[in-house]
Each structure stands twice: as C-alpha cells, then as structure tokens.
Amino acid sequence: MTSVDQPSAPTTAFEADIDRRERALLDAAQRYSFRGRIDTSAFSGPVFASARGSVVTDLRGNDYLDFNSGQMCAALGHNHPRVLAAIQEACETMLHAHSSHFNVKEIELAVRLGELLPDPLTRSLFGESGADANELALLLARIYTGGREVFSPHVSYHGLSASARSVTFAGWRRGHGSLPGDSHALIAPYCYRCPLAKSFPSCGFACLDTSFELVDAQSTDQPAAVITEPLFSAGGVIDPPQGWLARLRELCHERGMLLVVDDEQTGLGKLGTLFGFDDEGIVPDIVTLAKHLGGGVGISSVSTTDEIEDKVVGAGLTVTRSHSNDPLLCAAGVASIDIVVEEDVPAKARALGERLREHLTALSERFDLIGDIRGRGMLVGVELVRDRDTKEPAFAEGNAIGRQCFEAGLIFSVRRGGSVLRFVPPSTTTLSQVDQAMETFAKVLEEVSTAS
Template identity: 45%
Template sequence: MDPRASLLIRPAGEFAPDVIARASGSWLETVDGRRVLDFTSGQICATIGHNHPRIAEAIRRSLDDVSHLNSRLLSEPVLALAERLADLMPAGLDRSLFLSTGGEVNEAAVRMAKLATGGFEVVGLTHSWHGMTSGSQAVTFSAGRRGHGPTAPGIFALPAPYAYRCPVRHCAGTCDQTCLEVGFELYDQQSVGAPAAVIAEPVLSAGGVLVPPPGYFSRLIELAHERGMLFILDEAQTGFGRLGAMFGMDVYDIVPDFVTLSKTLGGGIPVGAVGTTAEIEQAAYDRGFMYLTSHQADPLPAAAALAVLDVVAEEDLVRRAAARGERLGRHLRELCERHEVIGDVRGMGLLWGVELVADRDTRRPALEFGDAVTDACHGCGLSLNITRGRSGGATACLRIAPPLTVTDDEIDTAAEILDQALTSTPAPS
C-alpha cells in the first residue's frame, strides 16, 4: 500500500506523485534521484532557499545552547530578534510577540486589536488568506470557510481589488478603488457599532496574486481609522524581500498599526511575529491580553530567523529579488502573448500569478486545464502551485514564488518548462 494513503488529512487536491528525499537552494530531489525546481519556495517559507547552510548552522548552535524554554523565560536569540525587527520596522512599531505560525500571529493581533479598541468587529478582504486557527480562519475568505459551522461573530468582508474580475462589475482592467468605498459603505450599514480592526495582505497571494493599486492602502487605513479601527498588515508571504522591497508596506509607503510576520521570517523553520506600538501593547495588556502557546518565544526558531535576516542583508536579496522578478515577469508576459489560455499576468518582485482562462473574451476559468498544466510542469521538473478560489468564485491562477536566491538560469529553465506544459496540454474546451 502507498504509505501516503495512511495520512489522515490531505492538502487541497491529491499529493504530488514524488516523495522528496532532500532539498537545496531552488531544487528538490526525489527518492529516485529526480531533480525538481521548486517555484513555490516550499510553502512560500524557504525565502533564502532550501536548507541554507546558515539556517543549519543556527539550528546546530541552538541545539548545543538552548532550543526550548518556558515562555516566561527569555533567551539571547529572542532578545536579539526583537531588536533586529524593531530596527527594520517603521518608527514606533517596536514591540514584538513571537509565536509559531501565520495563523497564530494574526489571531494574536486581532485579539490585541479587540482589547485595545474595545470593539469586536473585524473586516477582511475577499480572496484573503490569514490562517486556519479559529480567529484567523474567520477572516480568511479564499478557502476553508464551509462545513465547520459559524465563524467568530462580527466578521465582515470587503470586495478585493481584483481588477481582472471586478467584484462590483465596475472596473475594466485597472482598479479605481470603487470596491473599497462600496465595501466600507456596506460595513457601515451592517455594523452594530463595535469596530476593532481591518486586516489585509499587501498582495493577496492565495487568492490569486491580486496586487492592489497605488493609493489603495493609504485610503484603506484612512477609512479604517475614521471608524476607530486598527489596521493589521499581514506580511506573512511578502516580508523580507519577496516583493522586491523589504516589506510590502515599503512598496505602498504606509505604516500599519500591526505587522504580522511568519513564513518568510523562518527560512523553513516555523516562527511568526506580531509587531505593534508601545501604546497598543500597553492598552491590550491593561485589559487582560493573553496569548500563550507551548513554543512562544522559543530560542531555536528565533536563531533561525536571525540567520534569515543576516542572509537577506549580506546577499542583498531584496535588490536581487527585484532584478530577478523583472526577468521572471518578462518571461511570463511573453508567454501571455503566445498562449491564448493565459488571461492575465500580475505580480511584483518574486511573487507572480498567471491566470488561466478557457476563453479570453468570457474569462471563463480553465480549472481542469490548470490542474493538467500543474501536473505537466511537475512531470518535467518544475513544481508550481495553483490557486483555485475555492470560496466564492472559481479561478485558476498559477502562483509562482521561487526562493529569493533563484538564479537567472533557473528562471529561464522554469519559463521553458512552463511554455512546454502550456503547449503540450490539450486546450480547454
């Protein structure tokens, strides 16, 4: 029997056909020796490539020193990481809470916002992904909402800035933020007067790599603050160079009330952080904030995170991501010109989406074709991820996010494999 069949829960769809034996940089190697380019960076966590020697060194050192402590006890790596993040963040965002996953840090940020404001209403964007813990799943609208019963009370959705499929049937390819204004008007009509927070990603990755237009976040923060809501920016997938800038907030020139970090912080090791201001921290603390986990502020993941920050700085990965991203984007736009099945290409830095359609005029999603292309790519040595918009409107978008250490040759190879897969896969009917 295939040992994979004994696993209790499978991710969306079926497991990939190969079993991975080892990984290094942008490459995976299967148990039978086949090499596969990983253009998903694992779960978009292997920011600096798989098994970077600096991560391995940090883990070994932590195992020799201290890897786990009671959450009331502090260690040198945790203190150093808090100081490093405070130096990287905009002025004022100098308080950090360290947890394990993106779902946990978003959950903690939402709880802090509720305490600091005294409200309980939280607004997210459709097509968003913020995690699968109870509170984070409640404001995740791209998938996973159905069949589990009611979510937390006081949850509202704003139409995402999805210009290719305008949610208010208004824009034609360029978002003019009507969706944002309409969304807050709808919230106002439904609110019971207990505003707490708005949460959003700089680029809505799992929802199809949706890139908000210039000025979108400035206006969102303005509308949130007018209502007494705090703004949480979920940088789980965009922090530390992914977009060709250190953070997504740098791209949009904004300063949120909370920044949540996870995936890209640990380089493959689970670690997350909530960053906020001293004022918000104090208000939440005075009102009884509590969020404890068994691995809060553990030394080992903090040491790994410090290694990631060192490599990002020393190897100039932010600048490299911007340059490699331009190369990748050029390849994808060229593929769009040659393949009618590509309806839209969007992204920045090293996070790109390729939306597949059965017909460019009707923009009908090419769902089965997208699955077939993904399988064909994997068979030819390229691992891609397809987002399908499983909650509220189907889409078929290839999400492309290689490690920031990816080379020009690897990008060129990936583009060739994708071109081959698009060409050889039977066109959607």
C-alpha cells in the same frame, strides 16, 4: 534536472530497493497518515527526501525546481547554510525556554525586527505559525479598541485557526465547521475581474467606498480592525492598485479601527521591497510575519507600537505559547533577517520577477490562454482564460498545466480552482533556473493549448 519517470519495471537491484522503500512508505502513509491536503488526497508519490537552495529531491533522486518555495517558507532557499548554522548553534546552547523569562535569541530577534520595521512598530511578540500570529493580532486589536468586529477582503487567506479562518475567504471555509462571529468580508480590489465592473483609476476605489458602506451598515458599533494582505497571494496573486492600502488605512482610522497588515507571505523581501506595504508609504498599526521568517522552521511575529503594547498589557493580556520564544526558532529568525538584509533579498526578488515576467510576456504573445500576468518581485501570478474577451476561467487547463509541469520537474501552485498559476522561486534561484523553468512551462503550455 531530471523529470519524474513513469513507474517502470526496476532494472537494477538499486532501483528495486528504491521501489520497495517508496512503496513501503506510501503503504505506511496509507495506513497512518491523514489525507486532507491541499490539491490532493491520493496516497501517491513522489516522496520528498531532501532539499537545497531552489531544488527539492525525491526518494528516487529526481530533482524538482521548487517555484513554490516549499509551502512559501523556503523563500530564502531550502536549508540555507546560515539558517543551518544558527540552528546548530542553538542545538549546542539552548533549544527551548520558558516564555515567562527572556532568552538571548528571543531578545535578538525582537531587536532585529524593531530595527527593520518602520517606526513606531518597535514591539514584537512571537507565535508558532502564521494563523497563530493573526489570532494574536486580532486579539490585540480587539483589546486595544474595545471592539469586536473584524473585516477582510473577500479573497483573503489568514490561516485556518478559528479567528484567522473567520477572515479567510479564499477557500477552506465550507465543511470546516462553525466560525466565531463578528467577522465580515470587504470587496477585494480584484481589478482583472472587478466585482463592481469598474476599472482603475476612474473607479476612485469604488470597492472601498462600497465595502465601507457595508461595514457601517453591518456594524453594531464595535469595530476593531481590518486585516489584509498587501497582495493577496493564496486568493490568486491579486495585487491592489497603488493607493488602495493607504485609503483603506484612512477609512479604518476614521472609524477607530486598526489596520492589521498580514505580511506573512509578502514581507521580508519577497515583493522586491522589505515589507509589502513599503510602496504605499504607510505604516500599519500591527504587522504579522511568518513563513520565511523562520527560514524553514515554524515561527511568526506580531509587531506593533509602544502605545498599543502598553494598553493591551495594561488590560491584562498574557501571551504564552509552549514554543514561540524558543531559542531554536528565534535563532533561525535572526539568521533569516540577516540573510534578507545582507544578501539583499529584495533586489534578488526584483531581478527574478523581471526575468519571469519577460518570459511570461513573450509566452502571452504565443498563447491566448494567458489572460493576465501580475504580482510583484518574486511572487508572480498568471491567470488563464479560455477567451480573452469573456475571460472565462480556464480551470481544467490550469490544473492540467500544474500537474504536467510537476511531472516534468517544476513545482508551483495552482489557485482559484485552477485558473491562476502562482510562481514563487526562492531567492537562491539563478536566472538560468528561471529560464529552465519557463522552458518546461512553455512546452506544457503548448501541449495543453493544442489538446484543448
């Protein structure tokens, strides 16, 4: 792997040509592209050109280890050959289909999901993005219960369409206009910084009890659902303690509300289990999947029970999206599920996570900046603090580490304003690539710790 070079005077005709191409593309972006992106608004390189497995390559030929799995959608590896073959087959048979009629690949995908998900989650419909699936899930819950009110923990991320954003509290709210009503926050189980200053297990899930006192106080008697991630990824890799999700489900059902689990980022093997709720021994009422469900193309799913499907369809629900049932997308979905099962992605996730944690634990003995290491499987977070006792968040240090690692050829994301680093290597990552990434990370940690 090479690192990103500082721009220098081109020495060969080839380099000059690449310089010109990159400049021309960035100039075009400056004129024609929209800037509002996550973590950056600059028209600067690198410009990415290709990807394979766990490595992405820029126009200049520099390789980067992608411990962000693209935008989390390449968790099975970029351009997985089985996904490419499925797409190729769709190109030769049928790309697009009308969603009124059934097509072969759409039925195959529904069957795969129905067989993979625990009973009674046998019925699936498809959306075009993660937000889209969550919109549909909330719509189902509202129609089924006849209620309106939806709740979600205050570190959640469910997407940026209207209803999904109304239950997204991890950012991207301010300055984005008004939101639909009837959505409220619950107190998240952020044990490292418990909002109630308690600790687990002696707290007895005080965050849930307090949250539901608020739910009951705020409700106009039209509760519909709680939507939650099983592990809050974008909110800072916040992993609820064992038993939290099961208790949440009980509290929902006591009030006639459905439990929707947004497993879009955490499902299909990433946490070391097939689904993010498996460890809790519960089955949600509705589950949404997205991200690596498409193996790199945009498809999402909503799965639920016969009973819920029957009632909402009986009430007149029509689900139609221009592309959600397309054979192209569904074929990629089928291939992705086959990869998850046949290549035992949960086992790979556990092995990658274990290696990452070994490195991070050793680094935490050298660097006081590391306040907490958490996560499950191949979704691992590191919370940085200026002082381990006061837990003052190390925002500037985290942002500097993220930037410098990127420049050194290691991509991961920085969350919670800079204080949480999130590592999500694709399942194709080798243990030696993990070692290599952690070597880069250690060097940068050393530099930033010395400078601060």
